[in-house]
Amino acid sequence: MAPTLLTVAEASREIAEGRLSPVALTEAYLERIDALDGELHSYVTVLRDEAVMAARELAAGRSRGVLHGIPIGLKDIYKTRGVRTTAGSRRYLDHIPEEDAESWVKLRDAGAVLLGKQETHEYAIGGPDFTLPFPPARNPWNTAHYPAGSSSGSAVAVAAGLCAAAMGSDTGGSIRGPAAYNGIVGLKPTYGRVSRRGVFPLSYTLDHCGPLTRTVEDCAIMMQALAAYDPHDPASADVPVPDYRAALTKRLDRLRIGVIRHFHERDAVAHFGADSAPSAAYIAAFDDACRVLESLGARLVDLQLSPLIDYVDANRLIMLAEAYALHETDFRERPHLFGHHMFARIALGAFLSAADYVEAVRQRRELCLEFARALADVDIAISANSTGPAPRIDAISTYSTFERASYTGPYNLTGSPALSVPIGFENGLPLAFQIAGKPFDEAGVMRVGYAFEQATEFHRRRPPLAASLPQHQ
Amino acid sequence: MTEEVISPERFAILVEQAGLRLTPEQFEELRQAYPLVERMARTVRRPRDRAAEPAHIFVQPKE
Numbered sequence: 001m002a003p004t005l006l007t008v009a010e011a012s013r014e015i016a017e018g019r020l021s022p023v024a025l026t027e028a029y030l031e032r033i034d035a036l037d038g039e040l041h042s043y044v045t046v047l048r049d050e051a052v053m054a055a056r057e058l059a060a061g062r063s064r065g066v067l068h069g070i071p072i073g074l075k076d077i078y079k080t081r082g083v084r085t086t087a088g089s090r091r092y093l094d095h096i097p098e099e100d101a102e103s104w105v106k107l108r109d110a111g112a113v114l115l116g117k118q119e120t121h122e123y124a125i126g127g128p129d130f131t132l133p134f135p136p137a138r139n140p141w142n143t144a145h146y147p148a149g150s151s152s153g154s155a156v157a158v159a160a161g162l163c164a165a166a167m168g169s170d171t172g173g174s175i176r177g178p179a180a181y182n183g184i185v186g187l188k189p190t191y192g193r194v195s196r197r198g199v200f201p202l203s204y205t206l207d208h209c210g211p212l213t214r215t216v217e218d219c220a221i222m223m224q225a226l227a228a229y230d231p232h233d234p235a236s237a238d239v240p241v242p243d244y245r246a247a248l249t250k251r252l253d254r255l256r257i258g259v260i261r262h263f264h265e266r267d268a269v270a271h272f273g274a275d276s277a278p279s280a281a282y283i284a285a286f287d288d289a290c291r292v293l294e295s296l297g298a299r300l301v302d303l304q305l306s307p308l309i310d311y312v313d314a315n316r317l318i319m320l321a322e323a324y325a326l327h328e329t330d331f332r333e334r335p336h337l338f339g340h341h342m343f344a345r346i347a348l349g350a351f352l353s354a355a356d357y358v359e360a361v362r363q364r365r366e367l368c369l370e371f372a373r374a375l376a377d378v379d380i381a382i383s384a385n386s387t388g389p390a391p392r393i394d395a396i397s398t399y400s401t402f403e404r405a406s407y408t409g410p411y412n413l414t415g416s417p418a419l420s421v422p423i424g425f426e427n428g429l430p431l432a433f434q435i436a437g438k439p440f441d442e443a444g445v446m447r448v449g450y451a452f453e454q455a456t457e458f459h460r461r462r463p464p465l466a467a468s469l470p471q472h473q
Numbered sequence: 474m475t476e477e478v479i480s481p482e483r484f485a486i487l488v489e490q491a492g493l494r495l496t497p498e499q500f501e502e503l504r505q506a507y508p509l510v511e512r513m514a515r516t517v518r519r520p521r522d523r524a525a526e527p528a529h530i531f532v533q534p535k536e
Contacts (some may be wrong), residue, residue, distance in 0.1 A: 010512050042522070313516035320510070344502055348510050350491035351503075359517040361527035402509045 003028045005462070008070055008218035011164060012440060015069045015408055019146055022069025022106040025164075026055035026113050029071045033115070033162050033367045034439035034466060041135045042075050042157040045410075046116040054113045058281050064222050068111030073163040074106030076117040077124055077200035078209075083114075088134060088201050088202040088339045089123040091330065101198030101454065104231050105445050110225035112167040114158025115163050119153030123390040124169055124202040125323065126342025127152065128393055133342075134391065139181060140463035141429050148177035151212065157213045160465050164214045165222055169199060171206045172315055172401075176420035176434060177214055182389040183461065185211045185420050185449065188408075191415030193238030194223075195230035203322040204235075205361075206315065206412045208362045212424040215459055216421065216449040224444055239440045247416045253297035257288060257448070258378035264387050267308035268405035276405035277386030285424035285431045286384060289452065293382070296451050303374050303381055311367055311410035316402055317360040318413075319426055335426045343399045364413050366404035371414045372438075380448050381436045383407055391428030407434065417442045421449045430458070432463025476508035 001023050003011065016019035030048055037043055051071065058069045061104060074080065077087045079097035085091045100108075107169070119137045121127025127149045128136035137152040139145040140160040147156045151168025155178030158166050168175040170188040179186025187210045194209045201207055211222035224245065229238040264286070268276040278286075290300055305311075323346045330337065331347060384407045397403075411418035411434070418436040425431060435452075437445040453459050479487075484504045488495055495503065 059476065121497075124493075293513060309516055313513040317513040320513075334493075335494070343499070344506070347493065348506060349505055350493055351487050351507060351510050352514065356514045359514075361524055363517045364527065365518075365527045366521075370528055399506050399509060402506075402513075406526070 004032050007116070007215050008067070008164050008213065008221050009215070009292040010122040011070060012066070012221070014069065016063065018426050020057045022055040023052065023071060025033070026051050026071050026115070029115055032402045036160060037162060040138050040156050040160055040162070042118055042137045042142055042153040042160065042162055043073070043116045044086060044102065044134050044153070045118050047083065047114055050262045051113050053114050058111060058113065061237055063111065065110030066221050066281065067107060069113065070111065070164050072107060072112045073117045073118045073154055073157050074101070074104055074117050074167070075120045075151050075168050077120055077169060078167060079198040080104060080114070080117065083117065083450055084151060085117065086134070088120040088127065088132065090133065091334070092132060094458060095372050099198055102195035102405070103199070103231065105224055106225050106228060107167070118157055118166060121150035121152065122339045122342040123200060123327070124150040124171060124174055125345055126339050126410070128396055129339040129341045132339040138393065139390050139429070139466045141183065144392055145429060146181065146393040146396055148386070148390065150174040151178050154212050155179055155184060155186065156243070157183050158182070158214060159463055161462070165218055168210060168212050169202070169427065170208045170210060170412065171319055172204045172412055173406055174472060175212060176209050176408045176418060178418040180432035181430065183458070183463070184212055184214055185216050185459070186210065186270040186420045187219050187223065187442065187446070188411060188418045189223065189227070189314060189442050190402040190417045192235050192236070193239070193417070193440060193442065194226045194229065195236055197233040201326060203319040203320065204251050206319055208412065216446050217245065217248060218451050219419070220248060227442070232455055234302050235308070235420055243444050244443055244446060247447050249447055251297050251351040252293060252448060252451050255298045255380065255448070256305035257293055257298045258374060258379040258381045259300050260305060260381055260383040262304065263308040263407055264384035272403065272405040278384065281424070281426040282384070282387045282431055286433055289423040289433055292452055292455050296455055297458070301378065303378070305370060305374055306367060308370070308405060308410070310363065311413050312406050314363045315409035316362045316374070317356060317415040320346065320349035321352050321360070341398055345401065359443060368414045371416065375438050380444055383434050383436065385432040385434050389426040389431065413454070415439065419445045419449045422450060425461070475488055476512065479507050
């Protein structure tokens with residue numbers, strides 16, 4: 001098997017046992033990037049020489065940690081010392097940070113090799129935007145289709161085998177949406193679990209950093225390196241970190257899972273219109289996924305929460321208000337630097353009142369309590385992710401991000417850990433659901449995702465592009 | 474989800490209050506999208522007890 005098709009867990013084992021060198025693995029990824037990224041546009045900066053040099057140093061030394069010799073990518077909102085970090089914007093087109101994002105420091109200390117910086121929607125919200133210097137990333141399952149965003153490049157690169165794992169950010173679904181459309185795993189950890197220091201903010205109280213991987217086990221490995229208290233991130237939480245891989249099991253006997261069906265079965269169309277209707281294939285895939293969880297020993301019960309729109313609109317309102325405040329000076333003094341989508345979306349925040357914002361954060365508190373009470377009687381909750389396959393990239397309108405139902409936003413609002421896992425395909429494009437948990441129970445969320453993954457084959461399918469990859473030996 | 478769009482005159486006041494300088498195209502695009510903001514603001518407004526405050530809790534740094 002080509003080394004770039006190995007999971008993080010498999011590659012780590014090969015490296016540890018001396019059958020694969022970090023240099024060969026890094027070079028294989030660089031070769032693949034050269035072969036495929038002209039079409040996929042998942043990277044904005046490839047660090048060829050730096051990556052090979054780092055891999056050589058790792059190959060010559062003793063094991064650094066759980067990611068020893070593993071080539072990864074970072075969404076281009078993660079600051080990297082001495083390496084251009086653009087946030088997908090004209091404003092920071094030539095920005096060379098003097099510091100590293102704390103989460104990148106954690107990954108590097110665990111032995112990761114940085115292959116490059118990956119395409120992002122402008123400031124993690126304004127895309128896909130064809131007016132900006134960086135072409136939007138394309139879905140590797142069908143390059144005419146949208147890979148979702150805003151962690152587009154990171155998800156595309158992982159799915160297409162252009163890195164072993166990557167880091168994204170998630171304010172309303174920007175890790176889990178791309179994970180769903182690209183057929184990979186994406187985790188938004190609990191708010192406060194992974195440091196956001198050194199990552200361009202979008203919305204202070206909703207931003208989360210997390211990994212995108214091909215499997216849940218790889219996600220657990222990444223989280224082992226990432227989860228830590230950071231006294232310099234004002235929202236960081238000092239909570240013990242468990243052994244995530246040790247928590248992964250193939251059975252879910254006696255686990256109680258709450259299923260939030262009304263979000264996609266009733267609320268989406270009722271409050272967001274017919275365009276938000278789930279596809280028949282999605283409903284069937286979701287129901288099949290529930291049956292798989294039952295076959296693994298879990299007991300499923302329906303959970304009833306407030307309507308989806310209560311969560312989604314509070315999340316969007318807070319995001320708009322905080323993002324506009326963050327960029328207000330640029331909106332007034334240099335609006336010409338924004339791409340079309342970023343300007344058109346975030347300028348709406350200028351028209352919100354202070355009372356609107358306060359009411360939204362009061363509602364957030366109520367919904368956090370509601371979700372906590374709902375989870376008191378179960379161990380885990382599951383709900384839909386994007387309820388159909390990726391649309392064509394040229395069909396994404398400026399405001400579709402605010403017009404349509406979002407199934408990811410509720411967990412940004414509550415700060416809960418939420419994992420996206422593939423559950424099927426429709427027209428050759430991936431489908432996914434979400435597994436959400438109690439605060440800081442990433443281990444429980446990944447346990448369910450792992451058991452589901454081991455019982456199904458969806459994560460083993462790779463995009464058709466994989467077949468045209470160079471077979472590096 | 475058809476909603477009535479704010480008049481150009483009323484929207485111009487909001488734009489001026491915000492201190493934005495918009496091209497005619499930006500003005501019209503934002504005006505047409507403004508009902509989305511109105512919907513969000515409407516969704517979060519509901520009768521609440523005065524004691525229903527947002528959580529505002531911080532862990533003090535150890536160092």
